[in-house]
Amino acid sequence: MNRRAGETILHGIVAALVVMVLLRTQRIRSPHTRLQFWLLAMGLPMGCTPLFWLTPWRLGDRFRDDWSLFSASHLAPFTWHGLELTGVAALVLALAGGTLFLRDAIPFALDLVSGRAPHHALTTPPAALTRAAEQAAVALGTAAPRLVVLTSRHPILICRGLRRPFIVASTGLCEILAPDELVASVAHEMAHAKYRDPTLGWGLMLVRGLCFFNPAVQLVARAAVLEIEHRADLSAARNAGGAEAVVKSLRKLSGIDSARAPRTSPRTWHSFRLAAIENRCQSLLRDERQAPATLARWILPTTAIGLGVILFLTIA
């Protein structure tokens, strides 16, 4: 079992590195395509590695000697305080994976719990919000999802729902955002609904939970989530309001450019989050000016086949 877990970690690391290098060398900028590659990096080890276990001859001496690219059996002689070094390394990586998983799973769970608003907090959508939702729906060419509005001073805007995505917003949102910023931010959430991102997000979290011990899966899933957000940013920028409006709304909602910005030291968790949002803004301003490049359709499946072969020949 330890060897199998170790092999899953090894395959995850190889797949993640290959995809990372491919994205850079192929200069792939489209967040949709980048997301597909990250999902490949996560899905291929998860899907293929268990299939490899159905071929026991793969672990035999003959296959290792004649065919394998890498065999961790060479590392067997190395020990640390009587323990096999490969086992210790796998344990350290598993702990790192678990930490990375909890770092995101706990806020995810808290967000889920806090998002369940009591009935008395619900109210009818303000006219400005309804207008913004209609404009955004027309711009994106999609039906406007259901709007759930909470009575709250805090600006809340999030897309929820697995089967039928809906948007949760607050009355405080309309007080903070200008009309064009409101359209842009609602368009961002509608893009999430259009691409069924809540379902994808849940799927990613489920996979992360199943592979909690695999740091490569945790990091790749985070990269995939960033691409999901970037895809929604770009969709809103190109169809409704432009990049400037999306960037202004992002900065206002996160509190980056307002007096509400907390006086925190540069190294707090919140400051890292703000830095990530600012990176998103800069990336959006840069990417919105470029025309979307098309990648040949065969690149992704060919990469999947090539990477699958490499993983088959990599044995823990």
Added chain:
Amino acid sequence: MKDRMDSRASKETGRAAWTMLAVLAGTALALRAGDAISGWLSGVPRGVHLCASVAEAEVRTGLRLGQVGQGLGDYAPTEGGVRATARPAPAIAIAMRDGHGTSLLTLFGSTDGAIPSTLRPPLPFFHEIAVPLGPGLSASLKAERQPDGSVWQDLEWSHGTGKIALRFNGRTVELLRLAKQLAEAAP
């Protein structure tokens, strides 16, 4: 205009294909290099397998060592000292130490032909003679110089279609005594 666009598209496709091939080939090479480096660092080259016990080595190679696998005279197998290979022919190497831990003896056995160099690296020898081990059995005794300058004895003889060898850092008399004991006990 359309021709220029088609030409540019095919150039882009070609570039994408070559880049992808280069990345995948680079990954394969990097893994292979990592395998070679780890083999070099551990001293276990490709094709040689470290065995947890003599019994495991016998299962991997099909060789039967019998009582010899448990030890030879005062010499017992050391932990991590059992190696096996299947190429070019099944062969085993067992590192042994005496009760004082000062002398090191390595036993090699192959089923077919010479003992592979991956198990028994060839060393420069400066003296070789033939010694009798028993009726109709003659062995080749070489004095070899190790990389650290020390002199080891290497005794090798034929056993069926294979070979048996002992590499020893102790006295020649002791080596010949162990070899005779082995020649009588070998299955």
